[in-house]
Amino acid sequence: MAADAKVRRALISVSDKQGIEEFARSLHELGVELVSTGGTARLLEEAGIPVAGVSGLTGFPEIMGGRVKTLHPLVHGGLLGRRGTDDEVMREHGIEPIDLLAVNLYPFERTIARPDCRLAEAVENIDIGGPAMLRAAAKNHADVATVSDPDDYPGVIEEMQQRSGALSAETRFALAVKAFAHTARYDAAIADYLGSVDGADRQPAERSRFPAVLAGRLLRQAELRYGENPHQAAALYRDRDAPAAGPTVAGARLAQGKPLSFNNIADADAALQCVRALGAMPACVIVKHANPCGAAVAASACEAYELAVRTDPTSAFGGVIAFNRPLDGELAQAVLERQFVEVIVAPSIAGADAAAALAAKPGVRVLVAGEPEEPSADGDAGPRGASLDIRSVGGGVLVQEADHDAVTAADLDVATRRAPTQSELTDLLFAWQIVRFVKSNAIVYARGGATLGIGAGQTSRVHSARIGRLKAEEEGLELRGSAMASDAFFPFRDGVDAAAEAGVAAVIQPGGSRRDPEVIAAADEHGMAMVLTGVRHFRH
Numbered sequence: 344m345a346a347d348a349k350v351r352r353a354l355i356s357v358s359d360k361q362g363i364e365e366f367a368r369s370l371h372e373l374g375v376e377l378v379s380t381g382g383t384a385r386l387l388e389e390a391g392i393p394v395a396g397v398s399g400l401t402g403f404p405e406i407m408g409g410r411v412k413t414l415h416p417l418v419h420g421g422l423l424g425r426r427g428t429d430d431e432v433m434r435e436h437g438i439e440p441i442d443l444l445a446v447n448l449y450p451f452e453r454t455i456a457r458p459d460c461r462l463a464e465a466v467e468n469i470d471i472g473g474p475a476m477l478r479a480a481a482k483n484h485a486d487v488a489t490v491s492d493p494d495d496y497p498g499v500i501e502e503m504q505q506r507s508g509a510l511s512a513e514t515r516f517a518l519a520v521k522a523f524a525h526t527a528r529y530d531a532a533i534a535d536y537l538g539s540v541d542g543a544d545r546q547p548a549e550r551s552r553f554p555a556v557l558a559g560r561l562l563r564q565a566e567l568r569y570g571e572n573p574h575q576a577a578a579l580y581r582d583r584d585a586p587a588a589g590p591t592v593a594g595a596r597l598a599q600g601k602p603l604s605f606n607n608i609a610d611a612d613a614a615l616q617c618v619r620a621l622g623a624m625p626a627c628v629i630v631k632h633a634n635p636c637g638a639a640v641a642a643s644a645c646e647a648y649e650l651a652v653r654t655d656p657t658s659a660f661g662g663v664i665a666f667n668r669p670l671d672g673e674l675a676q677a678v679l680e681r682q683f684v685e686v687i688v689a690p691s692i693a694g695a696d697a698a699a700a701l702a703a704k705p706g707v708r709v710l711v712a713g714e715p716e717e718p719s720a721d722g723d724a725g726p727r728g729a730s731l732d733i734r735s736v737g738g739g740v741l742v743q744e745a746d747h748d749a750v751t752a753a754d755l756d757v758a759t760r761r762a763p764t765q766s767e768l769t770d771l772l773f774a775w776q777i778v779r780f781v782k783s784n785a786i787v788y789a790r791g792g793a794t795l796g797i798g799a800g801q802t803s804r805v806h807s808a809r810i811g812r813l814k815a816e817e818e819g820l821e822l823r824g825s826a827m828a829s830d831a832f833f834p835f836r837d838g839v840d841a842a843a844e845a846g847v848a849a850v851i852q853p854g855g856s857r858r859d860p861e862v863i864a865a866a867d868e869h870g871m872a873m874v875l876t877g878v879r880h881f882r883h
Contacts, residue, residue, distance in 0.1 A: 347509035348426075348486055353443040354397070354418070355387070356380040356473065358450055359493060364390045366445065366496040373500075373508050375443070400439075414472050422479040426486045443499075443510075444480040445490040448473040448525075452532050462540055469533055474526045484519035485512070491525045524562075528583065531560070553742060560733075564593060570605045577605045582730070590615065590690065590712035598692055599701050600708030607663065607686050609633055611710055614665035615688050617780040620748070621667065621773075624792075627651040628780075631662040634800065638777050639793035644668040645677050650793035652681060655814050661685055670709070672696025679704050690714045746880060748779055755874040758854065758863045763872035767826055767849040771874060774828035775851050779880035785830040786811045786838075788822055788847065795820045804829065805837045812845045824848045830880040832856040836865035843869035853879045 353375050357363050360383070367377055367387050377394040379387055387394040400417055421441035424433045433440065449470040454460055480489040488510045490499055495518065502510055539553070561580035570577035581593040592612040597603065603611065614630040617638060621628070624640040627647040636658035639650035644666050652659050663686040664678060670689035675697045678684055686708040692698060701709055730745045752768055763771060774789040781787060782800035786807040789795055796815030798807030808827070815822050823846030832855045833839060839862055842850060850866060854875035866873040 347506055347511055348442060348488070348515065349507070349509040350375050350442040350488065350503060351508075352376045352378065352421075352439065352441050353445065354378045354421075354441050354476070355383055355394075355445045356397070356476070357383050357445060357447045357493075358470075358473075359447045360386060361493045362496050363387075363445070363493070364392070366493075366500065367392050367394070369500040370443070370503075373503055375508070378441070414475065418476065419479050422476060422487055423483050424486075425483065441480075441487065443488045443490065444476055445496075446473050446477050446480075447491055447493070448477075448529055451529065451536075455532075455536050465536060470529070474529060477522045477526050481519035481522040484515045488515050489518045489522040491518070491522045495521070528562070535560070565602070567605050567608075568602060575605075579608060582733075590619070590714070592688075592710070592712065595688070595710045595712040598709045598711045600686075600706065603686065603708055603710070606632075607708065610663040611665070611686050611688050613780060614663045615712055617777065618665040618667050618688075620776045620780070626667045628665045628777075629654075629659045629662050630665070631658045634782050634797070635777055635780050635794070636662065636797060637794055640773065641792060644674050647793075648674065648677060648681075650791075653818060653820070654794045654797065655818065656682065657817075663688065665689070669693035670697050670701075672700055675700040679707065686710055688712055746779060746882070748776070748878065748880070750775065750876045750878055755851070755876060756854070757872070758859075758875050759866045759871065759873040761867075761870060761872045763826075763849045763874060767872060768874075770826035771828065771849055771851040774826050775876065778828040778830045779882065781830065781882065783830055783881045783883060785828075785880075785882065787828045788812070788815055788825050788845075789828070790822075790825040795822055795825055804831070804833060805835070805841055808838045808841045812841065815845075822846050826851065828852070830882065832859065832879070833862045834858060836862050838862075839865040839869070839871070839873075843871060847871065849873070851876060853877060855879070 353370055355363065355367060355377060356379060363383065364386065371377060371392055377387065377392065378397055378400050379394045380397045384394050384396050403415060416436065417438055420433060420436065420438035422444060424438060424440055426440065449468045451468045454468040455465050477489060477491055480487045488499065490496065499510065502514060560583050562583050564579045564581045567577040567579060569575055579593065592608055592615055610630045610633055613633050614628045617635055618626050618628040621640050625642065625644040625647050626640045627638065627644060628635055629637040629651050637651035637654035639647045641647040641650055659682060661683050664684055665688040667690065669691045670687060671693040678687060679700060684707055688710045690713055691711055692709065701707060732743050732745050734741045752772065770789050773792055774787045777789065777794060778785050778787040781797060784801050784804040784807045786798040787794060788811050796811035798811030801807040801810065812822060825847050826849045827842045827847045829838065829852040832853050834856055835858060839850065849872040851874050854877060856862065863873060
């Protein structure tokens with residue numbers, strides 16, 4: 344790495360004016376000569392900060408409504424000129440070095456986020472000179488500092504104050520990396536947008552859900568210890584375009600414990616998504632190997648936990664537990680005294696008692712995900728169709744809209760002679776919310792707001808039904824009078840027969856099989872109620 348580089352001259356051209364006045368004033372107080380463009384220059388002049396316009400530097404006016412102002416050899420030569428190598432040519436052409444560049448770009452993403460944005464307006468907000476300057480300065484980071492994020496202003500000033508107006512090579516390199524990432528994301532947003540519209544300047548521009556080029560969405564959050572297995576490298580990326588509303592694992596804070604593993608994160612995500620779907624009542628979901636092995640709603644989070652863990656305490660051992668209520672002392676103690684747990688996910692940690700209980704078990708990871716947003720009327724929190732599910736396949740990725748569920752009691756089609764009772768209907772809808780988070784083929788037995796048995800990931804639906812029943816029997820949980828949910832239709836009546844044999848009173852399933860009449864007839868034979876959702880929830 345090169346030595347410290349003193350900042351004598353800075354070029355400032357920002358769209359986001361946050362903190363720029365204080366930053367520029369601090370640079371001036373450190374003896375830095377300031378050059379600026381357009382609106383930024385006017386802002387600094389009005390604030391009484393000495394600044395020269397870029398037109399005075401280039402000898403050429405800003406033209407075409409500001410489209411052309413910095414694309415000039417005296418600007419780019421000042422950014423790209425290598426100290427000690429290009430000095431002679433810089434003197435020959437009157438190019439003065441620029442030691443610091445503070446640039447952020449036209450608000451393209453904010454513009455296209457508006458529902459009334461037209462294509463022409465979006466195109467006009469594509470920055471040209473800004474990315475060119477950022478890339479030039481970042482390439483020449485051996486001599487030039489590139490500041491593309493207003494959050495970096497205080498740190499840059501503090502270091503310059505400590506180093507007599509200079510910045511270290513390490514800082515310049517880190518700022519360069521950030522600048523290249525910034526321009527890459529910006530270009531990717533443009534490519535994504537233009538690849539999603541048809542080119543007609545309508546208002547608003549009609550956009551495809553899936554752009555022609557899916558680029559730049561994923562931002563690395565952390566490198567992980569390893570992947571699914573110790574011989575696999577892994578990292579966590581955050582989706583730049585994911586909706587901001589609601590808690591997510593990628594946006595959560597690790598409050599205690601060593602960093603999460605690949606499998607911890609996958610399980611925590613499944614648990615958090617499932618507990619968010621259970622509505623406003625206190626809820627608990629326990630996940631093992633990406634499958635819920637117990638879930639419940641109750642009058643308190645502690646009661647919900649006790650109901651959830653009783654479903655399958657063997658599988659719950661070493662699992663991930665998610666709550667939709669703050670983790671208080673009573674709840675933390677109940678979990679830690681009852682079982683070994685890898686990760687606890689909660690909106691927050693409430694009180695010194697909880698902190699003390701957790702501190703006594705430093706190996707337990709605690710993920711603070713933030714408070715959930717208000718659930719919708721059907722109990723499924725979060726915006727629908729607002730996020731993408733991206734999965735890798737050999738040589739590419741599969742992309743789909745995230746699986747949200749909007750089925751309510753009013754949407755159900757009663758297929759049997761007997762309609763479900765009110766309590767059965769409540770159990771059916773609860774089981775339906777859980778089954779969509781269970782790997783297919785999926786079967787869930789539930790009663791009283793709690794799971795009783797879960798059959799997951801089998802190659803035949805009847806086997807999933809039998810496994811769920813077996814798990815309930817092993818724990819001494821009575822299935823008589825319970826509800827059963829199936830994530831997809833029954834291809835044969837054997838699944839319903841198996842449920843009836845266990846004493847199941849009501850079934851919820853999508854329907855849609857050519858054998859639906861046979862399956863419904865089986866339910867009628869057994870005196871069961873069956874409702875159809877018309878919605879399938881395969882989870883591969």
